[in-house]
Amino acid sequence: MVFSRFLLISASFAVLAACSRGGETDGETTYIEDDASSSEPGEEAEAVWRAATPEDAADKFTYSNYNDIRVTHVDLDLNIDFDTKVISGSATLDFEREKNDVDTLVLDANDLKIEMVEAHVGGDWITAGYTMGPDDEVMGSRFAITLPDGADQVRVAYETSPDAEGIQWLSPEQTAGKQHPYLFTQFQPLYARTMIPLQDTPAVRITYDAHLTTPPELIAVMSARQDEDGDRDGDYSFRMSQPIPSYLLALAVGDIEFKAINDHMGVYAEDYILDASAAEFEDTPMMEEAIEAFYGPFRWGRYDQIVLPPSFPFGGMENPRLSFMTPTLIAGDKSLTNVVAHELAHSWSGNLVTNSNWRDAWLNEGFTSYVENRTMEALYGEERAVMERSLDKKSLMEDVAGAARPELTALKMPTDLGHPDDAFSDVSYVGGMFFLKFLENRFGRETFDAFLKDYFDHFAFQSITTEDFLTYFEDNLWADHPEAVSQAEINAWVYEPGFPDTIEDPQSDAFDKVTAQMNAWLGAGDVDGFETSAWTTHEWLHFIRSLPDNISVEQLAALDGRFSLSTSQNAEIANVWYQTAIKAGYEPAFEPLDDFLMRVGRGKFIYPLYQTLVDNGRREWAVAVYERARAGYHPIAQRRIDAIFAG
Structure with missing residues (x-):
């Protein structure tokens, strides 16, 4: 010890x-x-390190009584109706009692219309009583089912709401092909309850089977073993035999095609972007090999990716066996494939070992960001990994400085977390990564890699708390190297607001050269003297982010004239350029910015752009754009941007 x-x-x-x-x-x-x-x-x-009590560790964003009775398997039989924008059918839930005298199964439901509830008793299905509580803006409703004596399953017939926040319905006009509608889900962190009545918490892991009926001209895919016959016939069956938390359930239906990368990896996408996506993601097998060499075998069978329409609000979503990806990653030069490495890394950190509630989101995202960076280093070299950490640290420090309150800048989120979305900041992602980087430096990479490999194996297919990790860390790493770190250092990293002085300060020679060129130009140099032919996306991001606050419109015009930054097809570069242009009042950027906001729905870009517009006297212009763009954004994005305009 x-x-x-x-x-x-x-x-x-x-x-x-x-x-x-x-x-x-x-x-x-x-x-x-x-x-x-x-x-x-x-x-x-x-x-x-004492594990939290069940009461303290409980997920406050679920109504479910999962410590008393726990759902273990869900069987879905659903019909997808694009005309009414409703999913209807039944969900059959298997459960196990944690306490023998439990006679109520409490589930989460959000805007679900319940038609019938039955319980399976002695081989027969009988009607079961239930109550549906009032609707909460964040959590939806408490759905309590009274269990008859001897019940071992419940079956719920229901339908979803056309306005379900976890489901986006796209008209044919909102797709690239313009011929067929499209549907995709996004359930993290608490939106699975908008499609299925279940215990919607990462503390509960389930297996599932699903049978879906769709229009026959469309393909349906899920985060599971895909339909084995592969026919486009409107009748699809799926199976996920490994237990996953509810937020990793996922569904997409549309006019999509498939292209293989190797024998267990491939890409789904609309036809217009299929070949480009497969080419952009062709290094995924090498990423898998690198992570397996570090942390043990990939345990999910297949790893496919689907490139969704532009309204998908995230860079990627790690749904097992089928990661969802934004089309903004298709840059043509693999410069943004760190997101691919991130979602693949979740196959170990997050999907295999999961935070049991969103206060511990860093266990998912910090570990994954660390594995992502190690993967990028293994494939593309140390310099790229250092550049990415340098950019990430700058974003982290900005996040910390702008936090609504100090408690949100500790890795362990506060007990009064207002919405689980608040846990998904750079604090969890980047701060968690730098904590693990700190531990790697103190214990040595080889020793720390061996520890993480054992950690993933020990907690495989389990949901854990920060304290579970710290206990395992103490017993299996720190105990053998007691002088490597102090208790005060661990406390400062995990529980204290902000980040300690022991955080790494990544220094990039490539960035130093970029800065030198920028300073020479700012000191009355000629923009034509810039040598940027070998710059990567990371160097461009460093350059634009490093421009002084008092940059003039004339200087921005010179850069734009030379490098066409306002019309950049690289979404990462365009995003930081537009933010700089907004602050400086550089008018020529506003027309292409309008186009960008109309065609891109990724929250990483559009949230800060709308916020920057509001903060810099462009509210009226932003409102006008948003009125035209809003229908094409995901409901999650709509809620976030509505909040920006509401102050």
Whole structure:
């Protein structure tokens, strides 16, 4: 065991001593300085990481009583109706009682119209009573089913709402082919309940089967083993035999095609972008090999990707066996494929080992960002990995500086987290990555890799808390290397707001050269003297982000005239350029910005662009664009942008 000057005790005993963080607790654990008199001179008190109690570790964003009774399998039989924008049918749920006397199964439901509820008892289906609670704006409704004696399954007949936030229905005009409609889901973090009544929390893992009926001219795919006959016939069956949290259920239906990359990887997409997507993602097998060499075998059978329409609000979504991807990744030069590495890495961190509630989102996203960066280094060299960490750190520091409150800048999110979306900031992604990078530097890469490989294997197909990780870390790494880190350092990284001085400061020689060119130009140089032919996307991002706040319109015009930045087809470059142009009032960028906001729905780009417009006196212009663009955005994006305009 590790020796330390701090003891960790449960919050119920917090009255015994003052907390080492100014008397505040994180809701689960209190840190107290050990009384030196209790030890012999030079002896330190033993550190004990105590797992959170069930009450403290509970997911506050679910109504379900999963600690009493737990759903284990869902069988779906659903019809997809594009005319009414409704999914209807039945969900049959298997469950196991954690407590023998439980007579109620509480599920999550959001805008579901319940038609009938039945319970399976002794081989027969009988009508079961239920209550549907009031609708909460964030959580939806508490759906409580009364279980007859001996019930071992429930079956719910229902239909979804046309306005379900987790489901986007696209008209033919909103697709590239313009001939057929399209549907895709996005369930992270709590939107599976808008399509299926279930225990919608990452603490619960389920297997599932699904039978779907769709228009016969469309293909349906899910985050599962795909329909084995592969025929375009409107009748599709799927099976996910490995237990996953509900947010990893996923569905897409549209006029899509498939192109193989190798024997267990391929790409689905609309025809217009299929070949380009397969070419852009052709390094995915090498990414898989790199991660397997570090952290053990890929355990999901296939790894396919689907490139969705532009309204998909994220860069990627790690749905097992079928990652969802934004078309903004198709840059033609593989410069943005770190997102591919990220979603693939989730096959280990997030999908295999999952945070049990969104307060611990860094366990998913920080680990994945770390594995992503290691993968990019293995494939493309240390310089690219360093450049990406350098850019990420700058974004992290901006996130921390602009946080609504300090508690949201600790890896462990506060107990009063208002919405799980608040956990998905650079704090969880980049901050978590830099914490693991800190541990790698202290323990050594070879030792730390071996530890992570064992960690993924030990917790495979489980949902865990931050404290579960820390306990495993203490027992299986820190105990063997007690001098590598201190208790105070771990506390500062995980529980304290902001980030400690021990965070890495990545330095890129390539960025230094870019900065030197920029400074020479700003010092009355000629824009024609720029040498950018070998610049990567990362160097362009560094350059634009490093432009001074007082950059003039004339200087931006010179750059735009030379490099056509306002019409860049690289969405990452265009995004940072537009933000710079908005702040400087560079008018020639506004027409292409209008076009960008009309055709791109990825939140990473459109949220900060609308916010920057509002913050820089362009609210009226932004509202006019949004009125035209809103119908093409995902409901999640609509909610976020509505909030921007609402202040």
